[in-house]
Amino acid sequence: MNQRIDSIESLSQIIATALETDQVVRTDTHASEIEKWDSLGHIMILAQLDDLVSGLLDSNPELSAATSVIEIWEIIAKHRGDR
Amino acid sequence: MRRSSATFCLEAVGTELGEVRIDLAADVSLRDVIAKTGIRQVWKTNRSSLDLAEQACNRALASAGIAAEDIGLVIVVTESNDNVLPPLAALLHNRLQLPHAIPAFDINQGCSGFVQALCTAVELVAQFGQVLLVCVDRYRSKLEQTDRSTQVVFSDASSAVILSQRPVQRILAQSHLTDGSGAKCLIQPNDSTGHSGYLSMDGSKVFLFTIQQVVPQILGVIEDAEISPDDINAFYLHQASKLVLDGISKRLPKDARILNEIADLGNTVSSTIPFLLESRLNEFRGSLNLMSGFGVGLSASTAVITPI
Numbered sequence: 001m002n003q004r005i006d007s008i009e010s011l012s013q014i015i016a017t018a019l020e021t022d023q024v025v026r027t028d029t030h031a032s033e034i035e036k037w038d039s040l041g042h043i044m045i046l047a048q049l050d051d052l053v054s055g056l057l058d059s060n061p062e063l064s065a066a067t068s069v070i071e072i073w074e075i076i077a078k079h080r081g082d083r
Numbered sequence: 084m085r086r087s088s089a090t091f092c093l094e095a096v097g098t099e100l101g102e103v104r105i106d107l108a109a110d111v112s113l114r115d116v117i118a119k120t121g122i123r124q125v126w127k128t129n130r131s132s133l134d135l136a137e138q139a140c141n142r143a144l145a146s147a148g149i150a151a152e153d154i155g156l157v158i159v160v161t162e163s164n165d166n167v168l169p170p171l172a173a174l175l176h177n178r179l180q181l182p183h184a185i186p187a188f189d190i191n192q193g194c195s196g197f198v199q200a201l202c203t204a205v206e207l208v209a210q211f212g213q214v215l216l217v218c219v220d221r222y223r224s225k226l227e228q229t230d231r232s233t234q235v236v237f238s239d240a241s242s243a244v245i246l247s248q249r250p251v252q253r254i255l256a257q258s259h260l261t262d263g264s265g266a267k268c269l270i271q272p273n274d275s276t277g278h279s280g281y282l283s284m285d286g287s288k289v290f291l292f293t294i295q296q297v298v299p300q301i302l303g304v305i306e307d308a309e310i311s312p313d314d315i316n317a318f319y320l321h322q323a324s325k326l327v328l329d330g331i332s333k334r335l336p337k338d339a340r341i342l343n344e345i346a347d348l349g350n351t352v353s354s355t356i357p358f359l360l361e362s363r364l365n366e367f368r369g370s371l372n373l374m375s376g377f378g379v380g381l382s383a384s385t386a387v388i389t390p391i
Contacts, residue, residue, distance in 0.1 A: 020115040038232060039230075039232040039284060039285060039286040039287065040116065040119075040120075040231055040232035040235070040286055042286065043119075043232075043286045043287050043326050044119050044326070046287055046290060046291070047290075047326050047329065047330065050294075050330060050333065057291060057294045057295070058294060058295060058298075058334075059295070061291055063287070063291060064285065064288040064290075064291050065288075
């Protein structure tokens, strides 16, 4: 799998991998739609993103409340824009 | 940063796990979760916190070769008192038949509690003599059955350490932080009648707290101690989960020796660092080490401890 986040589609795939879910994660998916996207699942997503986007977790506290693919994508885009 | 000239010796450690082993690895559906949390089994007790704490204390006293009548102060760190009042320290004081003319009090604190209490106790050793510092929690009785984020993490356990006035160690630097705005991230609320609900954890907020607040605290204490990370023999970090330990590790030098014993113990709340100390006591007393506890509050405490 491509481990680069260069589009919201690739982010969807990375979230699915982090959660190890058989459910399809689309670009408009919300956490409530995915069984494994609970509190523990969200940490797994953040840990995966920590490996892929430098400094993302160090400066974006709003990531903890981001409960959809779109919200996470917007935070990553803003983070990259800020750097 | 706070500096202390107080000297002490961590004489002994005793621990006790819950008597019921829960084998997470036996559940195939948890295989992926175990790979991430690093926790293969957790422990539950059907005993009281008093009974659990007594076992750890007896082990610590026996290991130190210290009689109960020689203890001068008891501090119990717990969020699982068997009663609303009196403090567990009073019941433990009676159970261990400690001298009447000593203070005994509880500190209501979680995963940062051991380091907070240790830093407090070190300042009191000169006044009270040998200190019995106890940590005990039974989180499993607080967990909602369907909450996998807590069910696969927490263990019931107790620990006890004995500090003496022997001038063997001192705290080179320490730092403490409290952020009550994050209190609801890890909370067991009471209702209006005083009955407790389930423990609720916003894991991702706590996880980001460790990255954004605890890591800078650790690096700041190292700087304040005027040492290099390379000087540190080992990092005694609260064993929250592999995810958290990995998140911190990535932000420390690659060759930092970060102790990890979470696989077979689980997260024993305030006892995780004493469990790490138990098998390394001589090494700990003879080398420069960093310990850091963090969690409920939200709160975090970090200290660098050096041999004299």
